[in-house]
Amino acid sequence: MTLITNVTLRRVLDSRGNPTVEADVTTESGGFGRAAAPSGASTGEHEAIELPPSEAIANARDLAVPRLEGEVYAGDQRSVDAALHAADGTDNFSEIGANSAVAISMAAAKAGADVLGAPLYQHLGGTFRGDRFPTPLGNVVGGGEHAEEATNIQEFLSAPVGAPSVTEAVFANAEVHAEISSILEERGVPVNKGDEGAWAPPIGDDKAFEVVAEATDRISDERGFEISFGLDMAAAEMYDGEEYVYEGEPNRSTQEQIDYVVEMVEEYDLAYVEDPLDENDFEAFAELTERVGDQTLICGDDLYVTNVERLQEGIDLGSSNSILIKPNQIGTLTDAVDAIELGSRNGIESVVSHRSGETEDTTIAHLAVGAAAPYIKTGTVAGERTAKLNELIRIEENA
Ligand SMILES: O=C(O)[C@@H](CO)OP(=O)(O)O
Ligand SMILES: [Mg+2]
Numbered sequence: 001m002t003l004i005t006n007v008t009l010r011r012v013l014d015s016r017g018n019p020t021v022e023a024d025v026t027t028e029s030g031g032f033g034r035a036a037a038p039s040g041a042s043t044g045e046h047e048a049i050e051l052p053p054s055e056a057i058a059n060a061r062d063l064a065v066p067r068l069e070g071e072v073y074a075g076d077q078r079s080v081d082a083a084l085h086a087a088d089g090t091d092n093f094s095e096i097g098a099n100s101a102v103a104i105s106m107a108a109a110k111a112g113a114d115v116l117g118a119p120l121y122q123h124l125g126g127t128f129r130g131d132r133f134p135t136p137l138g139n140v141v142g143g144g145e146h147a148e149e150a151t152n153i154q155e156f157l158s159a160p161v162g163a164p165s166v167t168e169a170v171f172a173n174a175e176v177h178a179e180i181s182s183i184l185e186e187r188g189v190p191v192n193k194g195d196e197g198a199w200a201p202p203i204g205d206d207k208a209f210e211v212v213a214e215a216t217d218r219i220s221d222e223r224g225f226e227i228s229f230g231l232d233m234a235a236a237e238m239y240d241g242e243e244y245v246y247e248g249e250p251n252r253s254t255q256e257q258i259d260y261v262v263e264m265v266e267e268y269d270l271a272y273v274e275d276p277l278d279e280n281d282f283e284a285f286a287e288l289t290e291r292v293g294d295q296t297l298i299c300g301d302d303l304y305v306t307n308v309e310r311l312q313e314g315i316d317l318g319s320s321n322s323i324l325i326k327p328n329q330i331g332t333l334t335d336a337v338d339a340i341e342l343g344s345r346n347g348i349e350s351v352v353s354h355r356s357g358e359t360e361d362t363t364i365a366h367l368a369v370g371a372a373a374p375y376i377k378t379g380t381v382a383g384e385r386t387a388k389l390n391e392l393i394r395i396e397e398n399a
Pocket of ligand 2: 232275301302324
């Protein structure tokens, strides 16, 4: 019933107005799935390769589609993803493009769920899933590669860790976002927005810490549950090979960067710190995790690129206690789920994540619930972000 009969690929727009790959998968019994690839700006050096969409589409039509149509069952996700790997033949999807691969992988999963008549999270995770929901980490202030003339730190993330439900958490993050705009207005700071809908004010990181702490405290008091905050430092973008380069303040050596993060974790009781150090510095990550890993999540994004081999290295060295999971970073849902599972077997908490360039696609909301990931990072406001957040609300209502 789930035999794939048709795969159609096209270019559509992403949230930055750039073209991206969308895939439609149809099965023998009329099952249908559609999904589109997101796209990063602060991409990791070791990520699977995103090709220009026209090229990715042409190559996937030549190499992958013939291995799928009439050959593979959409309900068997591992076979779909193995066929994509076989069609590509490289270890980083540089032939068909990780953008074509991930769009087809996610569309096939949706077509499989459609035939089974099950919600996607249940098709991915099994019938006993749907009882655990991720805490949404919401980008509320940011800069780095996501906005000009704003903070050095790429993302300040509201973390409603005490919320009684994912629905309450989603609304709390939106309130923190709104509160920050009021605080910035009170201080006479102009409020621009970055790629993910976070405020991108022209202030230093020290001021941003204050503003976000004030906003999360206020909303936490109003709501009556704990709202902490965290960071994505995207430090590989700051590292010049010797030092971490900060605009408007002195650069930091690796040791100074570690000390700075420790200080911020302690001062602001941070719940989460992503990519605090360079993407190749497993050892510095390990030192930081050793120092504050019992107080906060130290998460590897560019460090691991959702790759089980890199994650295994991090596990062996004690580099982190958390991993960011981005399906397009590795190319298929199977690879993403394998990374989540390797993590959970080793006490590494998964954060399923969007990219800065997104579409209306909601697959990651289902992936987070289906894989019982403890966190999801998918923005706070903006349609391509709320698409996922609203889907979480619907899943929670129906689960
Ligand atoms: O660094 C990140 O975690 C992401 C998403 O917030 O950004 P980008 O998609 O630009 O890599
Ligand atoms: Mg990141």
